[in-house]
Amino acid sequence: MGQRRSDRGLGIALVIAAAIAWSTAPFFTRLLPFDPWTILFWRGLFGGSLITVFLVLMQGRGALRQLVVPGRGGLLVASLSTLGMVSFIPALQMTKVMNVAVLIATQPFVAAALAWLWLGEAATWRTLLASLVAFAGVGITVGGIEAGADVTGVALSCLMVLAISAMTVVIRRHRDTSMVAAAALSNFLGSLVSLPFAHDIAQVSGNSLAILAMFGCLQVALGLTFYMRGSRLLPSSQASLIATLETPLMPFWIWVAFREIPAVHALIGGALVIGAVVADIAWDTRKREPP
Template sequence: MDQLAAPLPHSAAPAPDRSDMRQGALLVFGAALAWSFGGAIARGLTVSDSWTVIAWRSFFAAVFLLGFMLWRDGPAGTLRLFRTMGLAGLGVALCFATASISFVVALGYTTVANILLMQAGVPLIAALLGVVFLGEAVDRVTWAAILAVIAGIAVMVSDSFAANVSFIGDGLALLIAVVFAAATVITRRHAGVRMTPAVCLGVIIGTVVGAVLSSGLMVSARDFGLLFLFGAFNLGLGMALFATGARLIPSALAALISTMEPVLGPVWVWLIHAEVPAPRTLVGGGVVFLALVAHILWQWRRSRRTALPLPN
């Protein structure tokens, strides 16, 4: 697990070694995998009030994250983490609260595929923010992968011109992409600070907002079980994995790996609920997937080449 350390200077991000890069990439991929089930779980709910869903989902995520920190760090350590997360932690908390609330609300206006694939713009936003605020160099191959992801998005949202997509839904999906990219960069910039308490605070904020705006918190036993999965597994576990992994790898790479969420999300909805994606959604998702796989293979080859001993 990540170690508590003094925050890094604001002028630069850390230079991760290969083991940290590998661990960070796997953790971020695990987060994307957990998040990708969100649409499939949401489609099984019968609760009509989005704020009720937000309240219960955020509550179960908060319980999971708090339990995880108590198990890992103990009561005294958990309290210390909340006290030392600072303004960076508060910023991450607000970003994740905004993203989790917007995701549930957007589901009422547009399809899961469109919400998730719109988020594939996160790598470009994160890369630009990383260049501006962290001075991180983004190589040509990463830029090419990012542009390929954007091309996949363009194919997907081309249905908007036929009025098949809600502008409210697309607007909320774009907001998710922006705040998620911001959270990625903040986490990377303050890599010495654990962000698990920050994401826990974010879902606590979501719990309060949802409970206040909800028309009622009573749900059926089936919905209660699904909301538990929606909160503890989909949101809580995903946030814990991402907050731990994103600090170990460059912002652009973390955001790029997280695009496995929009690639896998429509697949689970398709298999579980028979919500067949439009042909353009499949084409766009294929472009995103191929770009990500190609970039990961390139990173792997480059790391192996660097690890080879120099000839005598």
């Protein structure tokens, strides 16, 4: 029982770290004057390279074989992760950012449904209630979904949510298998898919290359590695709920770097999301405390 609480605590810490890493995306994007596909290409290249270094350090050089032969579970995780990444860019181009953010907030419910259908893993009512509060908080933070949005952009956002939710469930299904190689492979695949659409590759040099390297290493490599290692230790619905911390943390980095004060509604929505996640973790911890 004690080991199970320890594993759960580690999973929570890792997914929180992943959300913090992912939330830095707007900060790096603000610093880069390139088309999204060029950013995705370089970000994936640097991110995949660093994750490969993590793979060798953790499992030795022999683990590099997993990049070529990732296994059925690893290949599925890498494919779903790639699908989520490449859907995200055109979704942002075709519809409002607020629409994408609100749809991403539905991920805990989608992951809970997939986990129940596939694994028979039922989400607790506390996690579902906290997810509902977090969803409301995200809606307040970004201003709510806009009517009359581009159907294609919304459809791509839904595809991304479905892909990442399914990825979370697959990681949970193969919880005894390290998915570090799958994380690296998904970044390299994302770069490969982005290459035909990246028009500014030749213009990247100097400081921009350094920023792209930090983007790939800090936001993608750390975020994806933490999430893949942490989500296998948690129920899929809870891992997805904790990951929603990404949205309210985004304005924080913009405030720190550019001194842009978040709007009142962003602070209120962020407080709801953070409160929902903290309450779910606290309830879960209290339930598992020995008498």
